[in-house]
Amino acid sequence: MVKQNEPAGIDRTELFGAREGTNGIIRCDACPVLCRIRPGRAGACARYANQDGRLVRTDPLVMSERLADDGSPMVPFLEQETEWDGNPITGADVFVTGIGAGTTYPDYKPAPFIVSSNYEGVDTVTVVSEGIFSYCGVKVKIDTDRHLGAETAAVRAKGEHVGHVTTAEYGSQMLSLGGVRHLTGNSKKEGSVTCDTLMALCNKEPVELEIEDGVTLTVTAGQPPIVDGAKEQRMRVGCGSAAIGIFAQQWFGHADEVIVVDDHITGVLSEHQAGKVLNMEPSGVRVRGRKSTAGRYFQVAEPGQGWGGTDITDPLSIIETIDPALAWPGMRLLMTSTTGEDSIFCKLDESLRPVETDMPAPLIEVVERIKENCEPSLATVLFMAGAGGSLRAGVTENPVRLTCSVRDRMTRVTLGGAPAFIWPGGGITVMVDVSRMPNQSFGYVPTPAIVAPIEFTLPRSTYAELGGHMDAITPLHLIVEEFTRAARHITARSDNPWPLQRQDKG
């Protein structure tokens, strides 16, 4: 049904609506699905509806506004104002985002809004649209050293294969989800579940994922991940070797050996370069696994949910031998994980067996410092999409010039006003942190594909040189006058560069 909540979406009849017959049905032309929408109903994507014979975009257009240093709006024009007071609106105050702007299909039509404004003395144009992306996905970074699943293991949502585990990063596990193959290359159900999953993740909603032969996960962008039902607290301070390097001096004199257990690189203090520099005596403790370099061991255990992302719950199990020629009764041994969440202190008995005992206060302090140095664990979601296709035709009649202009940083690309990273090389492959975008920025169409806001900002003179749709340009103040009451007004995030700012300034 048509949404009743105000502010209402904007009338798009002229752009995409075609009447069919006499019973009030409108055909929506905004995507290839071409829904026939009865009066009072919405189309398949719920983004367009037939409201009293008009085709309306059901979500309001989002205008992003900048606050002055004192926190007041740069130009007060919000919807509370009953009359437009004629104040000049400039690009320094208001940015029209692609959220709620609508799409153009087929793409040769000019984008829904091509907005001119003046910013810092430069005549500027912003081409505003909602792009339909069949080539898109998300990269999910999960701050944990816990083993989530093997690299390349399938990631499933609602039983459907939506992506895979990819290369781990420093202190984080990574997932690659979506992409054109999962959206289009297999069953219809896999495509639609992939699309739903991507949309929910990008809209910062919680999503349940299951990793083949691994864990179950709840991922919400910008929130701590939940692994097998437990909320992750902290990411590791570093790998085992890095932890040795950071804290060696603080352990020195309080322990004769320190082992930092890590799934990737386990560190052994007395043997490590840090211990050598401190003139520590060899302890004779030899851990399992493959020695990489002095005091750095790989594969001391299998990956898992135990200490330091390994499968061990008994840390002493990674000690292979203790050399009686080097060790001595009473030798003090500290073992800790890379987060400090797990730690034990032992002394060697007369038979040189480690016996757990109370940890001395100076070592408790350093273990607490490891915890203190662990940043909060978060799940972060980066949306990645190809904007180098037909979407460009809504910007210019000569698309390759837009691609080159983006690459040359003459054209700034933003998504919902948030800065996008542009991958080097061919095409316009964008990547954006969804946490920096306004809430509910993303939609979908059942082709299936993700709908995301996208804005291209460039000097007006450059836009003309690119073969831009100059006749379709509308001054910002006219768009504000016409749409301000129907728009959703948001305050621009202060940590995002203002989208009209030149890129070499931020």
Ligand code: SF4
């Ligand atoms: S799916 Fe949405 S955008 Fe596509 S035709 Fe239907 S209502 Fe229009």
